[in-house]
Amino acid sequence: MARRDARNWSDCTKMIGPLCLIASIFMIHGTSGQQVKVEPEVLSYPGQTINLRCAFTDATGIRLTMVTWIYEPKEGKRKNIAVYHPDFDTSYPKSPVKGRVSFTQSPPDLANPSIQISDVRMTDEGKYICEFATYPIGNEQGITYLVMLAKPQNSASIVTVVAGSKPVVVARCESADGRPAAQISWVTTVNGNATTVSKPGADNTVTVTSEYRMAPTAADNGKDISCVVAHRTQVKPESLLNKLAVQYPPQVTIVGYDNNWYVGRTNVMLICQASANPVPTSVNWKTMSGVLPDTVQIVGNELRVLKVDDAVNTTFVCEVTNRIGTTRDQITAMVREPPQNPSNAGVVAGAVIGSLLLLLLVGALIAALVTVSRRQKQGYRANGGSDMKTRMFGGGKKASKNGTGGGAGSGGVGSGNNNGPIYVCNEGSSYQGLGEKNNHHQPLTIGGRPEVVAATPTAQDILLSNELDDAERRKFDELEEDERYDQFSGGAPILQLRPPHDQDDMIGDYLDDDMESQRDGSVISRTAVYV
Incomplete structure (x- = not known):
């Protein structure tokens, strides 16, 4: 029984839990009928x-005859x-708690x-057994763990x-002078074992x-x-x-070279970057030949x-030293030819092309203005694009106010008729001969042929044309009152298709090379159209 209880006590102290203690008590009490009731565990600090x-x-x-309290330490009798x-009477035999128990x-x-123990000590920890001597069932007991x-x-x-x-020890953890023993665990992202x-x-x-042990690297520092x-x-x-403290030699990198060092370029720089634990004690720049160029300046970890x-077409070396060691890095600078100056050919070509385009634009504008001006000057002479063309026939002499000409008989067309009618040829309509500007004319029969006599249009009608200039408008304004006829009698109207360009060659109202004698003694124009 004593060995079994000792073994159970050892297991419970390792688990440090009430479940184990209760299970041990139930196991012991199960053999004795559990008639003795005790507390399975009592916790105490020293001095209580x-x-x-x-x-x-x-x-x-x-029949209860006697009761005995027994102390059983973890190790001992x-x-x-x-x-x-x-x-x-009561008896208190010699024991580690004698004088403090009652x-x-x-x-x-x-x-x-029940008993009490005063001024408990750490050495008082153990099993305390309450055992009854009975009749007729024998001894019964219960166990309390202190x-x-x-x-x-x-x-x-x-x-x-x-x-x-x-692997080396990188961290230590200690839980000192505790009762019972503490449990320690580790939480970290690095790989290792405890x-x-x-x-x-x-x-x-x-x-x-x-x-905690691990194989430390520079990346594990911190x-x-x-x-x-x-x-x-x-x-x-x-x-x-805590934070890991891993020492390592410098890790060096040269930055700043852009592979575009050309002759004449100014203010370029190389930077020697170093990571180390402990911090670097020195940073040295040199070249593979050992001599730095005269155009180079050293400022700390910068080479300017x-x-x-x-x-400077050489290999630059940066050496960094700390207490652990020295590390270096190098970079080769390739000096290039200076870039070519930008040519002015592009600028000149652009200027020339722009000038030509501007000249073409100005020329086109001038041509358009000239064309419009010519069309305005030509007016009714049929050189424009208008659908309405006006023809004016007749000489420069004024007719009599009664609207009749002189010199010719009633049966023919005489030269005395100086006021030819104005006809309008509407090219936009279907052709039915020459249309009249107004409807105040009457058909005449001259020489056995029917003739159409049209009345002279007013200046207002002439001004409606978009192809007449201001001079022509003024001319017709002056002739408005004197040359307006509602009807015309006498000779047959003549349509002059060719405008008189040269007034010096005019004979009467017609060109000298345009007239032709007829059998009846009259003179008519070759280019005139008779209707």
Whole structure:
């Protein structure tokens, strides 16, 4: 029985949970009928006074003769700490708690023999057994576990390491002088493994230490790593955050070269960027030949080229040093020929083309204006695009106010008729001869042939034409009153198709080379049309 209880106690202290303690008690009480009622677990801090309760629940038909409290440490032998027999006085045998243990009642109640222990110590932790001697069923007992608590001191630290390929300890976490032992875990994004060890501390406490191991790299420097400590004295686990400290030699990169260094270019620059832990102690610029060109200036980690020439057509080297080591980077500058000056040919060609286009535009505008002006000057002479063409026939002599000419008989057309009628030829309508401007004429018969005599149109009618200029309008305004006829009698009308361009060659009202004598003694025009 003692070995089995010790084994159960060892398992429970590892689990540190009430379920295990209750299960152990039920297992023990199951063999004894569970008639002895006790508290399965009592928690206490050092220096406190604890009560260990015990009661025999049903004594019907059973005679209780004696009760004994037994202390069984985690490691060691069982010892009686308090005994009561109704026929004898109470007894407190020699034990680790002697002088601090006593029954809660005096005299004790045999059916309820609870005890108390004052000024408990960490070494008082263990099993406390309340055992009854009965008749006729024999001994009955119940077990209470006293768990001493001590709040640990938790801490975490970072171990500074140098980047490498072998796993090393990069962080430590410790939970010192706690009771029971704390549980430690790690939370981090880096790959590694943890090892945890426990060792006894002062006054029956336990110190737990955990180490995190990994193969550190430069990229791991500064990453988070947390140690999480869980303990029964804490409401929630405590998280201790740290950052990894990994030292590594400088990592160097030269930036700023754009592959467009040409002769004559000014103010170009190279920058030596370095990442290192610890920080770099020096930055040195040099060339592969060892000599920097005269046009180069060094300002910290910057190499400035004031003016590009053939001397900077070389390989530049930047060396960065820290306590761990020295690292370098290099870049080769390729000096190009200066870019060609932009030619003015394009500008000149553009200007020439623009000028030509402008001249063409001006010429086209002038031609259009000239064409419009010519059409206006020609007026009614049939050189325009108008659908309405006006012809005016007759000489320069004025007719008599009675509208009759002189010199010719009534049967012929005489030269005395100086006022020829004005006819309008409407080209837009179907041809039915020459139309009249007005309807005030009467058909005449001259020489046995019917003739159409048209009245002279008014100046207002002439002004309606879009092809007459201002001079022609003024001329017809002057002739409006003198040359308006409603009817014409006498000679047959003559249609002059060709306008008289040269007035010096005129004979009367017709050109000298245009007249032709007739059998009846009259003279008519060759180009005139008789209707």
